[in-house]
Amino acid sequence: MTDTVILPDDTMADHTTADDVTDHESTGILSSESRMRRIVTVYVPLACFLVVLLFPFYWMGITTFKPDSELLDYRNNNPFWITSPTLQNIRKLLFETDYPRWLWTTMTVAFGATALSLFSSVLAAYAIERLRFRGSGYVGLGIYMAYLVPPSILFIPLATIVFQLGLFDTSWALILTYPTFLIPFCTWLLIGYFKSIPYELEECALIDGASRLQILRRITLPLAVPGLISAGIFAFTLSWNEFIYALAFISSSENKTVPVAILTELVQGDVYQWGALMAGSLLGSLPVAIFYSFFVEYYVSSLTGAVKE
Amino acid sequence: MDDITRRGSIGLAAGMAAVSTLATAPARAAIPTVDVKPPSLPLERGATLRVLRPVKYIDPDGVYFDLNTQKFAKAIGVPVRVDYVGFEDLRPQTAVAARTGAGPDIVLGWSDDPHLYTDSILDMTDIAEYLGKKYGGWQTLAALYGRKHNTDQWIAIPFGGSAGPAVYRKSWVNEAGFDTIPSDHGKFLDLCRNLKKNGHPPGFALGNAVGDANAYCGWLLWSHNGYMIDEDGKVSINRPETIAALKYAKELYQTFIPGVLSWQDPSNNKAFINEDISLTQNGCSIYFALKNNPRTASIAEDVYHAPMPTGLARSRPETATVINAMVFKHTKYPNAAKEYIRFMMEAEQYDPWLTATTGYWAHSLKAYSESAVWKSDPKLIAYRDGCAMEFYSGYKGPINAASGAVLADYVNVQMFAAVSSDQATPEEAVAEAERRAKRIYKQ
Structure with missing residues (x-):
């Protein structure tokens, strides 16, 4: 049993104040330490990452709007800032080259190849992960091995096929060849995602009499939307930036994709039209950035885990 | 079958040249020539050609090349499409054409490119000998890159070289x-x-x-x-x-x-x-x-x-980077392809192109030393002999895949x-x- 001691008001007040001061001091020190630790361990590295990741975009942006006089003369101009911004480089890009057409071609190819790859990958990944036919593990491994073959080795044999099919110098040459590296990648990504969807859900559907295709369409795919978006974004980005096939299979200037065309048109020998080149790169990266920004939450959730059992 | 003859086409070309002067044609000098009979190359019926070349150095390079190509198409009746590709990207596209046996009929490749694909390209000795005799002979570097090492067999026609003094x-x-x-x-x-x-x-x-x-x-x-x-x-x-x-x-x-x-x-x-x-x-x-x-x-x-x-x-x-025209064996129209190259190298076409490129390209045939371009600006003289130099990538050995790889x-x-x-x-x-x-x- 404890005795309750009632202290005089002022004593209690004094005591309380002394304790509070000590607590506040210790809390203050702790919170200050914690804040410092947080700055050093979180914000400083984050700032470094942001600078490293965003600086190329910043550089692209300011070079796009810099006149040649500022671009070449670093002694009299701050290289990291613009004093007389100009739209000349964008005007040149949009109105003196076939850039709008290159952008359209790139977009068509990227969407076409992504759609084709996603469709094939969903079927492949579902079959490998859920049907578990004999040798499915080896098929999965085989698809993965196909992804490891570099495009620089494949482009010449693929060119033979493209020529024989009469697809050379058309967008179809790219739409049909990009899946050679997109399907293995997307299939592996989706195999991982399908694995995380509880099998019991499908068993219930099976008991209710659903067919495999119905299960895929009504149960698995709706649950796998983040995975599909993630695979789609990867496929879209890889198609958008692809260079070697686009270079080898397309020869007409007007049918080229953005990464190849801007180099052909805006680099003349040892003279690089940096302003227009950066404008082309900036405008070319915007669709991908917009695409990412719409689906970033799905994208993150697909990488951090799927449906909880 | 071959009812359009080269001789007939030359007559037509001459007529065309007479009536179609280029609106902004640069001043031309008299290029000394010798009267030589061109090789007989009966054109294939229905011929069309695709040409791949490095992207223009400066705008007139592409403009005059295209104008000359149009002249050929009108004069000879063979449609030609010219595609331009970045300097660094020309080699992969050439490799695709050579290895797949399809694609452009003619590639204006870099200096030693034809030496990598000798099995896939046509012999060009007839055209080279005709041009050499007519225009005072080939410059040293041009001959080194155009001929198979230590032989008299020509495998490519050097168009010009870019020097770096x-x-x-x-x-x-x-x-x-x-x-x-x-x-x-x-x-x-x-x-x-x-x-x-x-x-x-x-x-x-x-x-x-x-x-x-x-x-x-x-x-x-x-x-x-x-x-x-x-x-x-x-x-x-x-x-x-x-x-x-x-x-x-x-x-x-x-x-x-x-x-x-x-x-x-x-x-x-x-x-x-x-x-x-x-x-x-x-x-x-x-x-x-x-x-x-x-x-x-x-x-x-x-x-x-x-x-x-x-x-x-x-x-x-010093040396120069040469552009070297080769015709692939896979072409259905070898005579038309050779005729196109000959046409482009003739003074009526070549000299305006050379002059318009203002020294970016130096001529491969000696007679073009008289071109107006070399008198237009005394500061360009250092570039004139780009194709006359005797040093090359892989000097003093043969020009082959290994010399190209050492350079690369x-x-x-x-x-x-x-x-x-x-x-x-x-x-x-x-x-x-x-x-x-x-x-x-x-x-």
Whole structure:
């Protein structure tokens, strides 16, 4: 049993104040330490990452709007800032080259190849992960091995096929060849995602009499939307930036994709039209950035885990 | 079947040439020719051609090439499509055409490209001999790249070459105590030291720059009588001459503006235009970039060109990047393809194109030394003999896949860069270059 001691008001007040001061001091020190630790361990590295990741975009942006006089003369101009911004480089890009057409071609190819790859990958990944036919593990491994073959080795044999099919110098040459590296990648990504969807859900559907295709369409795919978006974004980005096939299979200037065309048109020998080149790169990266920004939450959730059992 | 004859087509071409003058055709000189009968090449019925060539150096390069192609199409009745591809991207596309047996009929490839695909391309001896006889013979470098090594068989028709002499600011060179670029190593080093002392350092590319670094390091090696490969194709870089060249390069490097070790092809253009450097080695792109910009036109007046110092070499120790037209065996219209190349090389077409390119391309046939372009601006004379030089990638050995690989791997450039930057002694650097070259040549 404890005795309750009632202290005089002022004593209690004094005591309380002394304790509070000590607590506040210790809390203050702790919170200050914690804040410092947080700055050093979180914000400083984050700032470094942001600078490293965003600086190329910043550089692209300011070079796009810099006149040649500022671009070449670093002694009299701050290289990291613009004093007389100009739209000349964008005007040149949009109105003196076939850039709008290159952008359209790139977009068509990227969407076409992504759609084709996603469709094939969903079927492949579902079959490998859920049907578990004999040798499915080896098929999965085989698809993965196909992804490891570099495009620089494949482009010449693929060119033979493209020529024989009469697809050379058309967008179809790219739409049909990009899946050679997109399907293995997307299939592996989706195999991982399908694995995380509880099998019991499908068993219930099976008991209710659903067919495999119905299960895929009504149960698995709706649950796998983040995975599909993630695979789609990867496929879209890889198609958008692809260079070697686009270079080898397309020869007409007007049918080229953005990464190849801007180099052909805006680099003349040892003279690089940096302003227009950066404008082309900036405008070319915007669709991908917009695409990412719409689906970033799905994208993150697909990488951090799927449906909880 | 072959009812359109070459002879008939020539008559038609002459008529066309008479009536269709180019609206903005540059002034032309009389090109001396010899009356020679062209080879008989009956054109295939329904022929069409696709041509792949490097992207234009300057706008008139592409404009006049296309105009000449249109003239051919109208005169001969063979539609031709010309596709342009970036300098660095031409080789993969050529490889695709050669390996798949499909694609463009004609490729204007780089210097040694035809030597990589001798099994896939047509013999061009008939056209080469006709053009050589008519236009006073082929220039030395053109013949080296056009013919199969040590034979009289032509596998390609060299269209022209882009040279890279010294580009300098005359007033600053004068201020450093010299009238022009001296021809011996010692005085050239003195010039560079004085330029640096006066605050106007020289700058030569030592990064992996296809054009400028290969040109500079080739000059260093050849002007000391060094060479990578001997006449029998044996790797011969590890010689006292190379060591001397490396020691000289190290001295020279001390006078350069900082940063040349990472320079790419556009870097010296930018530094020169920004007046950061006084002397470099380049095509005439710097001069024209300055001249064509009202803001920098005054600087262009002070810009001059000169051969790099001869040093110990017996002739000008430089080379040029040649564009070399080859016809693939997979073409359905070999005669039309050869006829197109012949047509494009004839004075009525070639001279306006050459003149319009204002020195970016130097002629491959000797008679075009009389072209108006070489009289249009005395500052361009240093570029005139681009195809007349006797040094080439892989000098003194055969031009083949290995010589191309040594160039592509920057074996020579990296050897000079390693010594210049003090990362290796001359002996270590040359031993490493020898090891790499031997691996490529499988020796």
